[in-house]
Amino acid sequence: MPITDPVKSRLHPVPSRVLSRGFSLVEVLVAGGVFAIIASAVINLFAVSQESAWVGRNKARSAFLLSEYVEAMKNIRRDDWEALVNGRYIVAQSGGNLVLTPTVDGEAVGNYTRYLDIADAYRDVNGTLTDSSGGTADPSTKQLTVTVSWAGFKDGSISQSSYVTRYLDNLAWIQTTEADFDAGTHTATRVENDAGGEVVLAAGGGGNWCSPNLSIGGLDLPKSGVANAVTAIEGRAFAGTGENASGESFVNIDISNADPPAATILGTFDGYKTNDVFGEEGYGYLATDTNSKEVVIIDLSTTPYTEVGSFDAPGPEDALSVFVYGTTGYVTTLDGKLYNFDLTSKSGSRPAIDADGVELRDEGYAVVVNGNYAYLAVDEDERQLEIVDLTNPSDMQVVGYANLGTDDGRDVYVNSSGTRAYVVTERGSEVHDEFFIVDITTKTGQQPVIDSYDAGGMNPKAVEVVPGGYAIIVGHNGEEYQVIDIGDENNILRCGGMEVDPDINDSASILESDGDAYTYIITEDENEEFRIIEGGPGGAYAGSGIFESETLDAGHATAFNRFDATKVEVPQTSIRYQVAGVDPSGADCTTASFSDFDFVGPDGSSGTFFTDDDGIPVDDDGTGFENPAQCFRYRVYLSTNDSNATPVFHDMTVNYSP
Secondary structure (H helix, E strand, O other): OOOOOHHHHHHOOOOHHHHHHHHHHHHHHHHHHHHHHHHHHHHHHHHHHHHHHHHHHHHHHHHHHHHHHHHHHHHHHHHOHHHOOOEEEEEEEEOOEEEEEEOOOOEEEOOEEEEEEEEEEEEOOOOOEEOHHHOEEEEEEEEEEEEEEEOOOOOEEEEEEEEEEOOOOOEEEEEOOHHHHHOOEEEOEEEEOOOOOEEEEOEOOOOEOOEOEOOOOOEOOOEOOOEEEEEEEOOEEEEEEOOOOOEOOEEEEEEOOOOOOOEEEEEEEOOOOEEEEEEEOOEEEEEEOOOOOOEEEEEOOOOOOEEEEEEOOOOOOOEEEEEEEOOEEEEEEOOOEEEEEEOOOOOEEOOEOOOOOEEOOOOEEEEEEEOOEEEEEEOOOOOOEEEEEOOOOOOOEEEEEEOOOOOOEEEEEEOOOOOEEEEEEOOOOOOOOOEEEEEOOOOOEEOOEEEEEOOOOOEEEEEEEEOOOEEEEEEEOOOOEEEEEOOOOOOOEEEEEEOOOOOEEEEEEEEOOOOOEEEEEEEOOOOOOEEEEEEOOOOOEOOEEEEEOOOEEEEEEEEEEEEEEEEEOOOOEEEEEEEEEEOOOOOOHHHOOOOHHHEEOOOOOOOOOEOOOEEOOOEOOOOOOOEOEEEEEEEEEEEEOOOOOOOEEEEEEEEEEO
């Protein structure tokens, strides 16, 4: 029997069966952990699955409940739009109809709670729906929000927002083109096309220089003398006779500030044969054929008028033309001289300033003074215009001229800047032009002609330039009153005129401070020597005007919801609006009648006005303004406190629901 070594015996490997039992325990522990994880995951997965199924079922049910309200609201909207008042509601049954009932918490439908919120809808200037901070409330659009919530295993809710309109859709009536505005009615307004079509204030006087109107009543001047001169200031015209001594020397005419104006005689003065007149506030000046008093000064503040002063030009020649500038008077005489005289006082014999005067090439038929220069229409066929330097009043000098290549000069007008002279000349036997624009910027030497015009048979006697870029010439024969467009002074053209019959001897045009523009003419008609021609635009705008649109026929009664307008208001101008809705007496709006009381502002009365985009009030009482209605118009009220500025109305969009 072998001997066993104890040491070796301790180092001998453990039998395999003992190791097998140790690994089995670990495996059991690992397997248990794995099972626990799997079991937990399975349980969690089951819970999530159950939750998802719960939420899904609630959302599905809630969506159904939500859609019920959406469909119900379509019927309520169609049957009674006015029931859609802002607030929280439930939908209930009442007498077989669906109605909205106010609520705080909503209604319970099984395990669900349901309610409806109604709120205003807002649109921007383009009519696009927007939030309340960037738009205007649309009275015919509402925002509806339906909310359904549930409680239980997992609380939750869903909401849906939508918009509804008064019925079917929102339509728009847009007015923005020149043709749109031409179709409306204008009272002291007119249409321009600087930006596709816009409405502005018309000119004062209500007419157009190029379309003169002679419908205003004339005036028979006293006695039977032939009137040959007229001058004017606002509210006054001053006329005189000249061909014989059988008329009044001077007639002071009052012009009323009415539409149309009326002319009445305030007073007369006699005793001289008058070749020209000049008038200012309080005084009249006569150019006479009396050699000791070529100029007579009349005080118009007394009744009757009294002669208070005079000027005796050297020599025995008649006076032809008279002009007053500041405290100096100017007179031309038949011997071809220009004299100046002192008017620091009107009384007594007024002294000459340049004792010898200045000699012209021939008779000065007309004199105009502007600044330091006098401009004269001269009866000479080589120098129809002469320019006199007045810088040294005691030694006046001719410094410039214009040779127009035609016959004798008859009248001259100079612009306020002293850069242009407008001259008319006698019509001779040869065919040539009679109206000339002369560049007088340099003043010295020969002045260049810019353009000229043939008066077509008229023999001109007088010329004026009126605001707006027009010249008016009057005279004998042919078309006695002609208007020339000088806006493009290199291409001047006739733009209007009329045959007055009989001949016109003189004219004076006035642009009144309120924008009215008139031309006063002196004719050889012994029954109506003084006549008034209505003109415009006068370079000024009327103080106020109204544009009334054409009629929108919606085809049937409809709700007019709101309007959006575009305007430009410069300083001292404004634009306001009113709207009108009426029902026709027949099938369409051709029979509709609109009165001033039908046009209303934001409170539904005719005494208020909209100042900007706004909702249109609802009024269905059967009288006056109606909304809903079938027929619709709007008015735009334009005004200005500056006769040189106008507001501009660009477009109007009216939203309505059929």
